[in-house]
Amino acid sequence: MITLDTMPLPAFKMSQDLIILEASEDARQLFGHSASFLDWVDRESRGKAQKFMTKQYDEKVELNLVTTDGIISSYILHIKWDGEEGTVLMQQQDQMMMKLMQSVNEHRRRLEESDMELILKKNELEVSLTRIQELSTAVIHLTPHVVLIPMFGDLNIELILANKDRILKQLYDEQIDEMIIDLQSVGKITEDGVEEFSLLLKNCSLLGATCTITGIKPEHVPQLHQKDIAGKVMFINSLKDTLTRIVS
Amino acid sequence: MELSTAKFTEALLNGDQDACWSMVQECVNAGQTTEHIYYHVMTPAMVEIGRLWQENEISVADEHLATTTCDFTMSRYKHEVLLPRIQDQRQDEGRALFFCVEQEEHDLGIRMIAQIFEEKGYLVRMMGANLPVEYALSMAVNWEPDVMGMSASMISQGEKVPSYIQRLMERFPNVELLVGGRFLIHPELALQNVPENRVTIIKDGEGLTSWLASRNRKEE
Numbered sequence: 229m230i231t232l233d234t235m236p237l238p239a240f241k242m243s244q245d246l247i248i249l250e251a252s253e254d255a256r257q258l259f260g261h262s263a264s265f266l267d268w269v270d271r272e273s274r275g276k277a278q279k280f281m282t283k284q285y286d287e288k289v290e291l292n293l294v295t296t297d298g299i300i301s302s303y304i305l306h307i308k309w310d311g312e313e314g315t316v317l318m319q320q321q322d323q324m325m326m327k328l329m330q331s332v333n334e335h336r337r338r339l340e341e342s343d344m345e346l347i348l349k350k351n352e353l354e355v356s357l358t359r360i361q362e363l364s365t366a367v368i369h370l371t372p373h374v375v376l377i378p379m380f381g382d383l384n385i386e387l388i389l390a391n392k393d394r395i396l397k398q399l400y401d402e403q404i405d406e407m408i409i410d411l412q413s414v415g416k417i418t419e420d421g422v423e424e425f426s427l428l429l430k431n432c433s434l435l436g437a438t439c440t441i442t443g444i445k446p447e448h449v450p451q452l453h454q455k456d457i458a459g460k461v462m463f464i465n466s467l468k469d470t471l472t473r474i475v476s
Numbered sequence: 477m478e479l480s481t482a483k484f485t486e487a488l489l490n491g492d493q494d495a496c497w498s499m500v501q502e503c504v505n506a507g508q509t510t511e512h513i514y515y516h517v518m519t520p521a522m523v524e525i526g527r528l529w530q531e532n533e534i535s536v537a538d539e540h541l542a543t544t545t546c547d548f549t550m551s552r553y554k555h556e557v558l559l560p561r562i563q564d565q566r567q568d569e570g571r572a573l574f575f576c577v578e579q580e581e582h583d584l585g586i587r588m589i590a591q592i593f594e595e596k597g598y599l600v601r602m603m604g605a606n607l608p609v610e611y612a613l614s615m616a617v618n619w620e621p622d623v624m625g626m627s628a629s630m631i632s633q634g635e636k637v638p639s640y641i642q643r644l645m646e647r648f649p650n651v652e653l654l655v656g657g658r659f660l661i662h663p664e665l666a667l668q669n670v671p672e673n674r675v676t677i678i679k680d681g682e683g684l685t686s687w688l689a690s691r692n693r694k695e696e
């Protein structure tokens with residue numbers, strides 16, 4: 229005959245009202261000598277024990293049990309009823325698994341936090357970059373139909389692409405006749421930048437605006453020449469003269 | 477139970493982060509406050525998870541999945557809703573330090589509270605789960621908080637709260653103490669005889685809202 233002590237897990241037998249009839253050595257070592265099984269159960273699991281450790285449910289139940297050292301552990305209880313007597317095997321929920329899961333969670337949370345922070349920073353940077361690009365090609369009205377666009381920074385394809393729609397829309401909406409682009413504060417001019425710039429100028433002419441470029445530095449000359457920009461626009465040496473013309 | 481709680485509970489149990497997030501977004505778009513979302517949508521859903529386990533309808537594994545999903549949703553809320561809201565705000569309402577008492581791992585609640593305080597303009601330090609009283613003391617010596625909030629969920633951890641209160645009150649006569657967490661539902665753990673002007677026991681969202689409001693009034 230199989231005794232409780234030969235079971236591979238802590239085990240006990242109980243009556244229908246949860247009185248312990250017999251308990252294996254392991255079970256007693258873990259939970260102590262008690263009259264009722266409920267004494268082994270965490271206070272907040274007692275209701276569940278009373279409801280589900282009954283004959284109708286004859287299967288398995290998860291409960292929090294309290295060991296003799298006062299530690300609450302989660303157990304799966306496997307129950308088999310034989311008439312009035314239930315035999316219960318007590319399987320501890322895998323603590324390793326739980327710990328692992330918790331530390332995976334912990335790591336995931338850290339990653340998430342730093343990940344999200346990076347994403348947010350990136351968004352912020354993108355916003356300020358667009359803002360800088362917009363400011364680098366701000367459209368300033370000299371008269372209702374004449375605008376000045378002082379460009380700042382490197383004249384590259386990104387700068388033009390980021391701003392051309394806005395500039396063209398403004399030329400169209402505000403029926404601008406004349407546009408003066410000041411390159412005085414431009415640093416490097418890149419090849420694809422100049423190409424895109426040339427397209428922008430062409431579009432401006434199509435919209436009926438005369439383009440004038442001023443503030444050209446000697447090192448910009450070869451690039452501007454290459455792209456046949458000269459054919460599309462007028463160059464002036466000094467912004468001041470043009471302004472006097474416009475204002476007078 | 478509100479419909480939204482039932483739906484949210486289901487999404488948590490399915491581990492469906494996207495569904496959880498879109499429900500939260502709906503709440504945000506409908507103008508619900510962080511307090512409302514945390515106290516009346518997420519917390520009841522987690523309590524419902526606890527009830528389903530009590531009713532033998534779900535297992536500990538399901539509970540873990542739900543917890544992880546809830547946790548993720550909270551992180552996302554912080555980053556996508558809260559931080560943008562407070563980005564340009566001065567965090568000058570005071571310094572608030574939060575933690576769970578020793579051996580208490582249930583930290584979802586206190587993390588919600590920490591977020592609410594950040595939104596209200598406090599500078600917040602979140603020490604998380606399981607903080608022995610000595611650490612709480614030394615942290616407070618170094619950081620000099622104006623408010624300290626502690627949380628306990630389990631009965632045996634709730635029993636530690638009075639000694640935390642005593643140690644912190646003795647050491648920091650000017651710090652306001654807040655106490656919250658599930659252990660408060662047990663009447664025998666109710667903290668009697670704590671000086672009301674030093675310690676506030678916060679049982680629900682209304683309690684928190686009125687404490688925050690009264691502190692604002694005091695400041696003015």
Ligand code: B12
Binds near residue numbers: 630
């Ligand atoms: C989710 C959960 C877990 C998660 C926790 C994850 C986490 N990181 O928090 C996991 C799965 C890890 C877990 C583990 C365990 N759990 Co558990 N868990 C729960 C469950 C289902 C929900 C808790 C929850 O998240 N609620 C939602 C939060 C947001 O609510 P809250 O904490 O009350 O917070 C709100 C307010 O109270 C307030 N608040 C909280 N703190 C503070 C502080 C201040 C200052 C203020 C102002 C407000 C405030 O803010 C929130 C706003 O709504 C409950 C069941 C239940 N009915 O609560 C069991 C429950 C709490 N767990 C229980 C147990 C026994 C355990 C374990 C021991 C099980 C085990 N053997 O492994 C371990 C213990 C770990 C430990 N040492 O702490 C028991 C406790 C029984 C008891 N005797 O007290 C419960 C009651 C389940 C049960 N019926 O048996 N659990």
